[in-house]
Amino acid sequence: MEILCTRPGCSHPQNNFSDLDDPSKLKTVQQKYCTSCGMPLILAGRYIPSKLLGKGGFGAAFLAKDRFTPTVRLCVVKQFQPEGNLNTQALAIAQELFEREAVILEDLGSKHPQIPQLYAFFPLVVSNQITKEEEQFFYLVQELIDGEDLETELKRKGIFKESEVIEVLHEILLVLQFIHDNNCIHRDIKPSNIMRDKKGRLYLLDFGAVKQVAASAGNPQKRSTGIYSMGFAPPEQMQGSAVYPATDLYALATTCLNLLTGKSPEELYDSYNNCWNWKTQVTNISDGLADILDRLLLPIPSDRYQSASEVLQALHSSQSQGVSSSSKTSIQTSQNSPIPSPSPPPQPTPSPSSSPISPSLKKSFSSVDLLIYSGFTGFEGAILILGLKNFLAAPGIIIGCMIIGGLIYLQFRRFLDKKDLLIIGTFTVLLLIVFLFFGTLGFESVSFLLISGLVAGAGLIAVTSLFKLIYQLLSSIF
Structure with missing residues (x-):
């Protein structure tokens, strides 16, 4: 069995132990150590890293196996180890964000099926063989979502259709509605933080930047830390001002633009005229969806939709307008009439209009x-x-x-x-x-x-x- 060393900078992180291929040995062995740097390999005596999934500014993520589960369940192990020489204050903020992710996942992940669950959170103190100093690492273990994030999906298949973007918008709005109702703001909505599993279900990931707010007034006096993704974050977040549910909604709208056009938000924003110029990059988009996205992208938070439920209602209304009047009539008749009656042959119906049309004007002059x-x-x-x-x-x-x-x-x-x-x-x-x-x-x-x-x-x-x-x-x- 191959085990990956999680110490940053290890010269030979791959380790192979053939004896662990025996299931009985795998569950009973006490510990294994890196043959290159001496780092303990079985984290918390339970989790066995096998593959590097990715690296970020605050650490790395590994695919791991939980040897104390009947099926040796796969999971994700995140390691907190910031890159660069951070000062004491910056390091404390980064560690707080990492610990906050564990707290949020423990609270929300167990309550919502589209948020990964937290399995464990623990520190690890080890000695550096070269410097002889003690090093401290923090690990977070969470549910593995076996699938593909939307950033990767966009690169693989190309731009999304309007119906596909509406699906993403609808599903993530439901997740955000739950998060905001629990007095949290995600603060880092973007395609790479939305995962689609093998069955097609969408998940919201990466809760490291989540900000908890007071239930009363949202603590508008508290300023946001500089944690955001460039292009996807709204003006108030980039300025370090207070953040709101509308902050997440803005980022979700920019995510939709990215999926619709295949272009980054920076390419779609006209900095010279200080406005969005995305409609020229999209063909065949309904006015209803365009109007919703435009309002979500307004620079002033109070001018946007104020909640995910408001956006969901607007999305539902825009989709309902696409239903023809004859379809609505037949649905209402089937719901209200207990006894079916013969209906006349269907008549041609006019295209939907923003204003009602008098029956006497429905027929045009030939x-x-x-x-x-x-x-x-x-x-x-x-x-x-x-x-x-x-x-x-x-x-x-x-x-x-x-x-x-x-x-x-x-x-x-x-x-x-x-x-x-x-x-x-x-x-x-x-x-x-x-x-x-x-x-x-x-x-x-x-x-x-x-x-x-x-x-x-x-x-x-x-x-x-x-x-x-x-x-x-x-x-x-x-």
């Missing part, structure tokens, strides 16, 4: 309709104006224009259809025939009115056709 209505208006208009002029002189013209206006309005509101137009036109012709029969109008007058109406109708059809052609040409150009 080209044929437009020409029919134009001819009808010209025919009726000429007869009314010329006919009433013979009876009422100047007032007749005014009354005729008012009637024409009424007819146009009725046609626009679709109160008249083609059958109605035929009826009104037929009635007008019959009325002229009656006038001719009773001698009110002469044959020449009736003929003049009919010919005038036909000419006016044809003329208005021609004018309408010309304007429609011009409109289509301009539309194709612009």
Whole structure:
């Protein structure tokens, strides 16, 4: 069995002990030591590091085996050992952050399925064979999430679809809602701290930067330490000011931008104009999601959504708007009607709009309709104006224009259809025939009115056709 030495700077950290391949030996051996530096290898007499998972400014993370579990369970061992020569104050802050992660994981990890559980937290004091001085290390053992973080996933598969980003946003919002309800702020939301396991479940990792706040007012007078990830953190955090739940929400929004575009937040932020310029890098994104992200990215914390639950509600509302009115109606009917009844064939429904549409305007005018209505208006208009002029002189013209206006309005509101137009036109012709029969109008007058109406109708059809052609040409150009 290969065991990895966890001492920083060990020249030969790989150690191989074939006797530990025997399960009985593995569980009973007291301790093993590094053949190069003498560092104890079985941490806390229980955890056996086998692979380096990664290094950071405060230490390293190892894949390890828990030899005192029936299945020799895999876990993650984090070692606290800051790089560089930190002064006493900086070292104390770094150690506090590491210990805080253990406290938070013990409290929250056991209560939420998408936060890794804490298994152990312990110090280790060893002697350095070269300097002969004692060295102190701190170890944190937590649940292994077998999967891939979103930063790695982004590099492997490319940019995320909107539906995939909405899934990430929704799942992490639920985790943040739980964290914030427990008076904590994560302070380091970014793709590398979100892990997707083999089954597709998302986990929030790395609680080393978590800040605990008072339940009353959030301790706004307390300033934040300079622990953040450049580009993902909002202005108040980078300035060392107070942090809020909205601080995490801002970082989650920048994470979404990174996943949508494949670009770092620094590339998407226009520092010259002091604004985000991310929409030019995204295609086919819904207005609902774009509006939510824009509000989350506002520079002033009070202008953003104030809680994860508010964002979840907005996300739900934006997705609900995408459901067609016919679907909503059928769902409501199925919920409210205990006895199913025959339904008419489905009718075409209009696309969603920001304002309600009157039922009388749902159906648009076709080209044929437009020409029919134009001819009808010209025919009726000429007869009314010329006919009433013979009876009422100047007032007749005014009354005729008012009637024409009424007819146009009725046609626009679709109160008249083609059958109605035929009826009104037929009635007008019959009325002229009656006038001719009773001698009110002469044959020449009736003929003049009919010919005038036909000419006016044809003329208005021609004018309408010309304007429609011009409109289509301009539309194709612009």
